[in-house]
Amino acid sequence: MKSTIRSSVDVSRLFSQGKRFSTPFATVLVLKRTEQHDHDLHGRVAFIAGKKLGNAVWRNAAKRRLRAIVCDLGGPWEGWDVVISARSAILKASYSKVSHACEKALEKAGLINPASR
Template identity: 25%
Template sequence: MLTLKASSDFQRIAKAGRKWTGSAFIMQVLKSEDASSPFRIGFTVSRRVGGAVQRNRAKRRLREMVRLFLKSGAPKGYDVVLIAKTSAGSMDFAAMCAEFQKGIAAMGVALK
């Protein structure tokens, strides 16, 4: 799993990408100029989510959700940012995964 680290990448995706809102997270997706570029993902968990323990739990759950999604094959040419909401740390994990699949489909991310 390639992760986005640079602030400029997050800003570029926020400015030019499409946005989908779920109950546990907000998903921002930008199709890369190069269709053969690898799938990259970034995670944002602000202090609004809670203390350090809640933020770390939310990040772990988001990473695991994406890891399970990518197990079936990573789509190429997309940059995705997941912004955690307060419920990301406490929502049922299966429901969160289903919500992620729904968001990916709504954003038109073509699977392999």
């Protein structure tokens, strides 16, 4: 996935201005990109796994799982910035449970159409 958010300024903007959708396994923040902030409006995604999850092996496993779910759900979404922050429950849950919860959060955010899935 090429379209990742790398700038801490962009991530901070998402946390302060974005709309938050929570699941037991992850928190999803979304913000519509506007022309005043960005030159192009391609979609971008960032994945966050804090040290509460455990060592680097566990954090990377959580981020890999979230990347795969976003790819399966058709992300990154044109014109949107998305941050997905992993919660500790993600490590013990099955892939299908995490995927279903993320899908529901993204449906609530308006990024994916429930009829198309």
